[in-house]
Amino acid sequence: MSAPPFPARGRIAAGTRKTLSRKWVQRLLVWGAIIIAWEIFGRRVGPFFFASFTQTMGGLRELVVSGDIWVLGESIQQMLSGYLLAAVVGIPVGLLMGASRKFRHVLEPYVNLMFVASMEALLPFLIILFGVGFQFRTMVVFLFSVLYVVLNTQAGVRNIDSQLIETARSFRAPAWRIFKDVMLPGTLPYILAGLRLALGMALQGMIIAELWVQTQTGALLFGLAEFRALDRFLALVLVIMILGALATEALFWVQRKAAPWARDLATPGR
Amino acid sequence: MAGKSELAVEEIDARPVRQRASAPGWLGGWLLSGWGLRLLSVVALLAAWQWYGSRPEVFAVAPFTDVFRELLEMVLSGRILEPTIGTLAIATQGFLWAAVVGIVVGFVTGLSKLARTTLDPLINALYTAPVSMLIPVIGIWIGLNVRGKVFLVFLTAVFAVIANTSAGVREVDPNLVETARSFGARRWSLYRNVILPWSAPFILIGLRLAVGRAIRGAIVADILLITDNLGRFLLEAGSTFNMSVLLAGIVFTMLLGYALMELAKKVEQSLMSWKPSQYE
Amino acid sequence: MHRTDAGAVEISNLSIVFSQRIGKVQQRVAALENINLTIADGAFVSIVGPSGCGKSTLLRITGGLVAPSDGEVRLYGTQVLSPRVESAMVFQHHNLFPWRTTLRNVEFGLEMANVPSAERRERAKHYLDLVGLTSFADYYPHQLSGGMQQRVGLARALAVEPKILLMDEPFGALDAQTRFLLQEELSRIWVQDRKTVLFITHDIEEALFLADRVLVMSSRPGRFIEDINVPFDRPRSDHTRGLAQFGEMKEHIWQLLKPSAAGSELI
């Protein structure tokens, strides 16, 4: 036998490492230029309309020192409860829809309708149903994100190669083992992709719900804008953006770790 | 939907013929088949809605028949027409800006390796960021008017176009580029003859997603930025607890979004009829 | 139930009709019609036939994956109603589980048979060694070449130690050199323990090189049109392929298949 053509889980070869570092040099240069442009623009326009980079950093310090930033933590906790609910409901429903033709036939019209329809229109109704508290915000986050989980999970089940199921059958796999050893691992990358897309939607739902009822982060955003504290406002926006990006990256990472065999997927949504 | 698996086995509906006891009767068989179940579920859902909404102690949900009557009335009387046009006008303007800017930026970031390595992370971060957090400052930056709303719609929609366009451009089959080069295609004709047609399906996907986002953005703007159009319609009904009008308005708005997305899908399909269904 | 005089595989009066919707029309396609075949224990039988004549279908029925419309298949006297322990399959497309490493793929059948994990690992390693892939145990299928993937598929089937191996054009998708290598490897492995093998192919030379007996099938609905004994000594090698008789037999089968091959272009 010849030597393995490529290591299964190897380290990055020297060549790629060099291009990797070059990539980061390029990034730092361009990002630096953007920050400088931001700084100049911010100073030109003045603090009444915008905040420069350094002012924004100052705003960030103020947010942290005053402790205002922790409101965001509370918001995220609430968001996570809606998001987890979406996962807990969405994954089984998606699995059922993917595996059972009848189930799919019944649920498909509703899911498709809700997926493309403007969920935002439901807000005035949800408020009447749930009030302005925890339930309302959880429901908004749930409704914004659950369909992404359902549709991706379903796509995952349906994309499973039917030949693999036949192969498992030929080795006398009972139904539950086909589920556990073929359907679940085959669907896993799609479920994770769905959870990743759903996270962005959950964040969206969180912000819209909180702006609407003016609590927590939503109230903070409105307040800062009203007092023209744009330095702190932009700092908060930046923090939310970075948190969202980091969470998305983290889920990408989980996806690669948990499903190293899977390559790019066609995922519904975004 | 991710329609990659159009040839899932069951869709071919092929099975070996077995001699066996007679199938259930015609009607029974149909009712248990897909379409029958679908119909039954809709009927059951509406019946449950009707029952729940008619209970005297329930005030948050109006019975289905009331909502339906209200829906018919608002459509036939034309009362809903003006708010619809208002919301759609905002959505359309924002969408057009997003399409133009998105395609240009998407092309640049897709074609240039430097732009790709440096700007991609930023674009991805912006794509997942909840744009609506800027609502409190849009008044300061643009103004609390239609332009502010268009700006919000633009922001909501543009990253879908950028991300898909640049993904399409960078996934151009290098073999095709080689082939075109070998036939003497240079810069511009290469763009026109290879890169543009190849990325067209991706751009169209981006545009379709942008249609949906634009409508949602317009409704958010009409609810949260300045109450107007469909947003006002819903909010007024909600604040007076006129539940049948509110629910009818919600159903109308959701169906409107659905119809526009279906339309966008049809347009996309007809433009792409030469393509095999490998794209979404 | 268990008859001692039974062959390893007994197929009697087997027919299958598919009902298929093409556009809006429901069509009935007879894929196999009244097939009868007995395979002796320890025989290596090849079936050649034009594309679409029902070879795969015959194999899938034998493997218990599809129920026939009529007739039956018995393995060592027991009727096949679902996949049986006596048989294991190797597929045209490798059908490896993409989320399992090579070794775990080979273990799959043993897992389904609830073999304790230590023994399972031991046996999987043994069969991976037999196909020469020990050093690739931790690779994922997509990291292997086409030939290696097929070898893993073969090891996976061998690992459950079936009495009957059902192979559906396992080398069909490979390039010529790799195919030759794998044919010789399969021949070598078979000589060691002489399992009963039913081997589907549309490569006439492959059938002759591997089998003791070659069955030629007509185009759809598939029937056997000739049953040929292959006399060459084992172990076979490139020398076998060069024999004059080998060439003659090849030519003979080709003449049998030619009318249907020409016809099948039109299907």
Ligand SMILES: Nc1ncnc2c1ncn2[C@@H]1O[C@H](COP(=O)(O)OP(=O)(O)OP(=O)(O)O)[C@@H](O)[C@H]1O
């Ligand atoms: N599940 C099915 N539904 C409908 N028709 C089928 C099905 N499976 C096989 N057929 C039909 O039965 C016939 C035989 O198919 P089969 O796959 O057994 O052919 P084959 O001899 O293996 O061909 P090839 O050499 O191309 O693999 C074909 O005409 C095919 O269209």
Ligand SMILES: [Mg+2]
């Ligand atoms: Mg076949």
